[in-house]
Amino acid sequence: MIEKQNPITILCYLFFVIFITMFSTNPIMLGISFVSGILLYCILCGVKKTLVRLGYFIIFVAIIAIINPIFSRQGMTQLFWIGEFVVTLEALLNGVAIGVIFGSVIIWFGVLNVLLCSDKIIYIFGKFTPKIGTILSIALGLFPKYIVQYRKIDNNLKGLGLYDGASFLSKVKLKMHTLSTLITWSVEGAVLLSDNMSARGYDLKGKRVYGKYTFGVADGILLIVSLALGISILVFMGLGSGSFYYYPTFKQIVWDSSVWIYFATLVFMNILVVINLWEGAKWQFLKSKI
Amino acid sequence: MAIFKIENLSFTYSGAKSCVLQDINLQIEEGGFYIICGKSGSGKSTLLKLLKKELSPKGNCLGNIYYNGINLMELDGKTSVAEIGFVGQDIESSVVCDKVWRELAFGLGNLGYGDEYIGARVAEVSEYFGLGKVYNSKTSELSGGSKQILAVASVMAMYPKVLLLDEPTSMLDPIAKKSFVDFIARINKELGITIIVVEHNMENLFDLATNIIVLDNGKVVACEKPNTLAQSIADKHFYKYIGLTEFAEIFAKLGGKGVMPCEIKDKRKWITDNFVVKDTTINLHEQTSQQKNVVLFASKLYFKYDKKGADIIKGGSINLREGEIVCLLGGNGGGKTTFANLLTGVYKPYSGKVKKDKDKKIAMLPQNAKGLFVEDTVQNEMYATAKLLKQDKAFADSLVGKFQLGNIINSHPYDISGGEVQRLALAKLFLTKPDIIILDEPTQGMDMQAKEYLKNFVEQHKTVGGSVIIVTHDIRFAASVADRVGLFFDGKISGLREAECFFEDNSLYTTECSILTKNIAKGLYNIDKVVNGLERKPQA
Incomplete structure (x- = not known):
């Protein structure tokens, strides 16, 4: 349901979410980002895919948590010694935090990948520079053509009986031959393609790229909210609100004015989740009336 | 305006x-x-x-x-x-x-x-x-x-x-x-x-068309209306170069005058009014090829691309004899090309066997051969393939002569005409010295000259004892060269029969010639046979 939002709004929103996640060290902020990311991903892609992603996430966090103490020997709470290395609780948890930052960013990029399919990326580029938008679209159309043609050329060489009893080296040579044939073919195709494009006015000035997406009131609201909340959260983070450190030992989390920044982040990162759930509920309600 | x-x-x-x-x-x-x-x-x-x-x-x-x-x-x-x-x-x-x-x-x-x-x-x-x-x-x-x-x-x-x-x-x-x-x-x-x-x-x-413009x-x-074109070009023999409908070509070749009929009943009437059949005892079913050796035999082949996918070939069988041209007709996506690839060994069937005479070599001409060239001239293209096949340059040169590529020897393979592309692809194919050749849609995109060349070529290959399988949609071409014809349908060949029987017995999937002459005579299923089989009625 979020798919119908204008891609530029979505991109702007996700940009702020990812930016905030990248600069957070506070476990509460990271927790909010991670849980909201997973929740949204689950809504978009289903439980099965989310569990797979969660599995990778845990492995990723574990690896960084193990690696971090090797390079960082700071921290006051000694856990144990490995040879001459001391492993501290602070270094271990700092590793977990770094892992969660990267993991959450990857999850949010996963969301971005789902929400901004190639169509929407081309739309975003097309609105700013129509040439790049068109070139992206052409490039995406070319790859499948090349794969089909590669198989054709390969089968032709097989049909000539060239692969029968050929050694490994001559097989490699044949593959090279196939590849250079493909390149010749694609260059020729490019000439014809550019003819076709100029026949349809690609050389004219003032071109635009058509996008199926409109910019509605909902997009406007979401865009303003993203900008306002995103920027203010970043500014307050810069001013030290919700700051956190691991060394020499953890900063105490106190429930002072920085509570507001947690709350703001929680709201901000779950806007899409709320929109989605709200529309889902509305749909269920309307369905029950039919 | x-x-x-x-x-x-x-x-x-x-x-x-x-x-x-x-x-x-x-x-x-x-x-x-x-x-x-x-x-x-x-x-x-x-x-x-x-x-x-x-x-x-x-x-x-x-x-x-x-x-x-x-x-x-x-x-x-x-x-x-x-x-x-x-x-x-x-x-x-x-x-x-x-x-x-x-x-x-x-x-x-x-x-x-x-x-x-x-x-x-x-x-x-x-x-x-x-x-x-x-x-x-x-x-x-x-x-x-x-x-x-x-x-x-x-x-x-x-x-x-x-x-x-x-x-x-x-x-x-x-x-x-x-x-x-x-x-x-x-x-x-x-x-x-x-x-x-x-x-x-x-x-x-x-x-x-409302108007047809002929350039030479x-x-x-x-620059004529279609129904008067046939008459006006008949004297100039342009029908050799421009693909006309079967009837228009017959009309031109038999020296039709005036406005050409359009409806099938008028076309039939035009034939019966003006012509009589020369020889009413045309011998059907000349089955001389029966005695010759079978060079390629495939029985009950099964093939699919994906393990879980549907079978593309379901029990396809064929027997090809020495000195024979077999045409496989059928619609797109029916698996004709896949079947041909099974015969050449590019794909392997998961059930059934392909048996080939040990002394015979098999090679296949693919569709749209243009995308398969890599060198900058026709000559280098021949030499490069010769090198891959470990043949000497002299042999490559002799094939250049045989396939009439002499005058385009220095052209870029992407700049030559469709017919020339095909001749070059055939020349490359003959570097392998094949006895059995399989042609996949050879007439697609070809002009009339190229089709004529191809027809002569396969007939010549047949006379030296070679065998040809042509996989095609082109019924008209199949009717002009085939000894036997089969319809590829539902993953197998149904009714592989002598060409006469195939075109004579089929009422729908057949040539315009066969439909035109169905009630007049038997066996006139291609243009040559119609033109040779009819003679003008003596003027009363």
């Missing part, structure tokens, strides 16, 4: 000595359906491209072209792009974008229209041409025929006044060809858009 007026047009390519077009004067009327035909190199494509400013070839152009009274060179860029639509023959490059909807919007976006306006136009075009189902699809998932239709639809979105089509169907199979032709006819008849098509094979377009050596030699 004339939409195009061409006055004393002559054209010479820069760097060339002789001119391609000479003193052309033509008037293209609005709403007409024009076919420009002629053999390869007659200048027909050049003439068409000169009508589209953006594609005008470089060279020396004399004379004037007027579009709606305005000199084409002075025509505003946007008007030229929007009102004069052009679609070329190469399917792969006729589609630009990755998605169907973006393709439809491409031209309009270039013209600078806004989203809302483009949205409305694109919706209109896809609804009118029935593209709704594929609207959100990737263009790479479309079949060749649908891609060509999309290419024309994308041009139609710009509301053109005239459509220029450069051999638009030459890479399509007959069924896709037919639906493309119907599609073009609809644009012409329902919307009154002027259509100018360059074609070397007019078989499908013949009955739709850069000059207009005929």
Whole structure:
């Protein structure tokens, strides 16, 4: 349901979410980002895919948590010694935090990948520079053509009986031959393609790229909210609100004015989740009336 | 009013000595359906491209072209792009974008229209041409025929006044060809858009055209209505070069005079009124090939691409004898090419066996061989393949002579005509010294000369004891060469029989000749047999 939002709004929103996640060290902020990311991903892609992603996430966090103490020997709470290395609780948890930052960013990029399919990326580029938008679209159309043609050329060489009893080296040579044939073919195709494009006015000035997406009131609201909340959260983070450190030992989390920044982040990162759930509920309600 | 007026047009390519077009004067009327035909190199494509400013070839152009009274060179860029639509023959490059909807919007976006306006136009075009189902699809998932239709639809979105089509169907199979032709006819008849098509094979377009322009050596030699064309070109033997319908060719060859009949009953009447069958005891079922050795035998082959997928070949069997031409007919996607690949050993069947005479070599000529060349000249192309096959250069040179490639030896393989591409591909094939050759859709996109060459070639290969399997949609070609014919359907060959029996017994899937002469005589299933089998009635 979020798919119908204008891609530029979505991109702007996700940009702020990812930016905030990248600069957070506070476990509460990271927790909010991670849980909201997973929740949204689950809504978009289903439980099965989310569990797979969660599995990778845990492995990723574990690896960084193990690696971090090797390079960082700071921290006051000694856990144990490995040879001459001391492993501290602070270094271990700092590793977990770094892992969660990267993991959450990857999850949010996963969301971005789902929400901004190639169509929407081309739309975003097309609105700013129509040439790049068109070139992206052409490039995406070319790859499948090349794969089909590669198989054709390969089968032709097989049909000539060239692969029968050929050694490994001559097989490699044949593959090279196939590849250079493909390149010749694609260059020729490019000439014809550019003819076709100029026949349809690609050389004219003032071109635009058509996008199926409109910019509605909902997009406007979401865009303003993203900008306002995103920027203010970043500014307050810069001013030290919700700051956190691991060394020499953890900063105490106190429930002072920085509570507001947690709350703001929680709201901000779950806007899409709320929109989605709200529309889902509305749909269920309307369905029950039919 | 004339939409195009061409006055004393002559054209010479820069760097060339002789001119391609000479003193052309033509008037293209609005709403007409024009076919420009002629053999390869007659200048027909050049003439068409000169009508589209953006594609005008470089060279020396004399004379004037007027579009709606305005000199084409002075025509505003946007008007030229929007009102004069052009679609070329190469399917792969006729589609630009990755998605169907973006393709439809491409031209309009270039013209600078806004989203809302483009949205409305694109919706209109896809609804009118029935593209709704594929609207959100990737263009790479479309079949060749649908891609060509999309290419024309994308041009139609710009509301053109005239459509220029450069051999638009030459890479399509007959069924896709037919639906493309119907599609073009609809644009012409329902919307009154002027259509100018360059074609070397007019078989499908013949009955739709309002005018046919024949070019030869850069000059207009005929500009006629279809039903009077056959008579006017009969004396000049142009039917050898331009693909006519079977009946038009018979009409021309038998020296028909006046207006050619259009309806099947009139055609039959014309034959029975003017001609009698020479020999009523034509011997059917000459089964001399029965005694010859079987060189290739396949029984009950099964094949599929995916483990979980459906079988593509379901019990395909064939037996090929020495000195025999077998044609396999059938629609697209029926697995004919896959079956041929099983016979050559490119794919292996998961059940069933292919047995081949040990002394015989087998080789296959693929479809659209153009994309398989890699070198910069024809000669280097031959040498490179010879090297791969460990043959010497002298043998390669002898094949250059055999396949009449001498005069294009230094040309780039991408610059030579369709017929020459095929001869080069055949020459490369013969570097393997094959006894059994399999030709996959060899007549697709070929002009009449190339088809004639191919016919002579396979017949010659047969006389030296070679065997040929031709996989084709082209019933007419199959009827002209085949000893035995089978219909490839539902993953196997059904009814592989002598050509006479196949075409005589089939009432639907058969040649126009066979349908025309069904009630007159037996065994007249191809043009040669009809022309030789009939004689003019003595004048009363």
